Amino acid sequence: MAELVDGLVQFEEIVTDERVQPVDGPLGWPGYDTARTRAAESTGERESVVCGTGRIGGRRAVLIAFEFGFLGGSLGERTGDRLVAAHEAARAARLPVVSLIATGGSRMQEGMRALVQLQRVASESARTRAAGLPQIAVLRDPATGGGWATLGASADVILACPGAQIGFAGSRVRPADADPAAYRAESQLATGHVDQLVPPERLAATLGGWLRLLTAAGGPPAAVTPPEGLRTAPGGGPTAGELPADGWSAVQRARALARPRAGAYLDAHFEEYQEISGDRCGGVDPGMRCGFGLREGRTVAFAAQCGTATTPAGFRTAARLVRLADRLGIPVLTLVDTPGAANDADAERGGAGAAIADCFAAVAEARVPVTTLVVGEGGSGGALALCAPGNTWVTADSYFSVIAPELAAAILKRRPEEVRRTADELRLRPQDLVDLGLARGVVPTRLPG
Structure with missing residues (x-):
């Protein structure tokens, strides 16, 4: 997590009860268990997301970070469990949610059991929204599929890394004649789907600024004095x-x-x-x-x-x-x-x-x-x-x-x-x-x- 956001301090991972999956997953997909083991060994993580609380720019937040090296940052059942737990923790502590997204979409080795995690994520995001808590998404490379369409596109403020591939369709499933530029962060900004492009070296300062602004309401809202x-x-x-x-x-x-x-x-x-x-x-x-x-x-x-x-x-x-x-x-x-x-x-x-x-x-x-x-x-x-x-x-x-x-x-x-x-x-x-x-x-x- 710290390597993604310089200046992140006091990070504490949110621990969830990891559901025990059958060998080769719910579909019995040949070699799936071996692929998960290999992904864990290469990344040091047990799943494609790490969730926890930490401080950026002096402001506490719940952070969700995707590890793309773990099966392409794909969403499976245990990923959904972690995302649900992150939003529950945010609402319990009245904290904003910051999602650092790098994903290729839903995990095909778990089939529809993976795809329905998008419904769970959407429901949790809606509950957090209804609780009056801000959600910020940072779109890394790539941010495609359901992760973009739920955690990413539904956020209140959407930041993107320059040049990042962003879109519902990943590079291997979009039409052969599709304009690749349409799936880049710059195009998403130009067409109103992204708020700002932020280079990695400015990410911590930008996130800190947004967290200050979105969590400094200053008590019950009062009428603004018009500028001179x-x-x-x-x-x-x-x-x-x-x-x-x-x-x-x-x-x-x-x-x-x-x-x-x-x-x-x-x-x-x-x-x-x-x-x-x-x-x-x-x-x-x-x-x-x-x-x-x-x-x-x-x-x-x-x-x-x-x-x-x-x-x-x-x-x-x-x-x-x-x-x-x-x-x-x-x-x-x-x-x-x-x-x-x-x-x-x-x-x-x-x-x-x-x-x-x-x-x-x-x-x-x-x-x-x-x-x-x-x-x-x-x-x-x-x-x-x-x-x-x-x-x-x-x-x-x-x-x-x-x-x-x-x-x-x-x-x-x-x-x-x-x-x-x-x-x-x-x-x-x-x-x-x-x-x-x-x-x-x-x-x-x-x-x-």
Whole structure:
């Protein structure tokens, strides 16, 4: 175990009563007993997984480590026993579960008796999830078959080693003409199935960071104080705290390239943070940043739009973040900044309506406090989907509107020169939103230094 994670200390193996298997296993597979003996002699282990408790980065966790040298890290009945015991220990001690996965799948020498272990693993993972305990998977090379589809793909946070082979189908059973790149960690990251690629030398530090964030909720969740507004350049525009004089000025300020974006707020607000990536459905939206940050010793989840039109993958990723935070009892901060939901043909084919609806539902159903700060454009329902009802704040660089003033003017068949008047009529300025009871207040802007 220690050779897999530098910095792992105080590791204590979880001992289980090893079931006695008949010679050559439940199927009487010729030579199976000899193969198990040979695997034990070459690896020094009695099974394909080792489970125990230990500390990484000062945080205790239950660790599950696959030994690929033991029959390809395959899952058999005794493997299932160990995985069940690991999850039971995690729930009893209220500890997160970290799985270091390297497996080729279920053990064919045990047939269906091996395959049904996936049901046991899925059930235990679901119980641990229901108990509000985080699960982190580290995908090593290879991570295929049922081990990927249960312990791996079901984890809350999925890390992968660069270049690792990842996929439900192993190299010997996939179609002959299959693109091998599709089964690599880099492709799984690009298609939203993995959160981060982590080189082995950074694994201990990254795991330690995630364990700090996911186990530092800081007691019952309380509402988040919205971050202060920022200014990137003193004298480069309206003075700190100055509100826009009219609607079109508000729109121009929100669209200005020089104003702070989500990244500036995240960097200024959190001492450290880690990001998740992807919707687990094949999509990634670079314009939606989601993750967990540490603020004064307390963890806060965040979903931040970055000024682009939000795609279905972005809404699904935000919904995933909100539901994970809710299950772990972590308050949520959303940063709103989008001209609206993506409305091109790809977005419609990608299920834009359903994705937006799911994001609305995730925020509405959250039991933890959700706080929203509108930092730029608030473009219609694509922005509103991330807003906390009754707990939304705005900056002086923002606007919020049922529709963009240019589009409103077009619908009303007004001339282009009437867009400015239309913006005023929409009452979209920060102070208008407060007066209308849609925002709690304008967050003061501060100058650097």
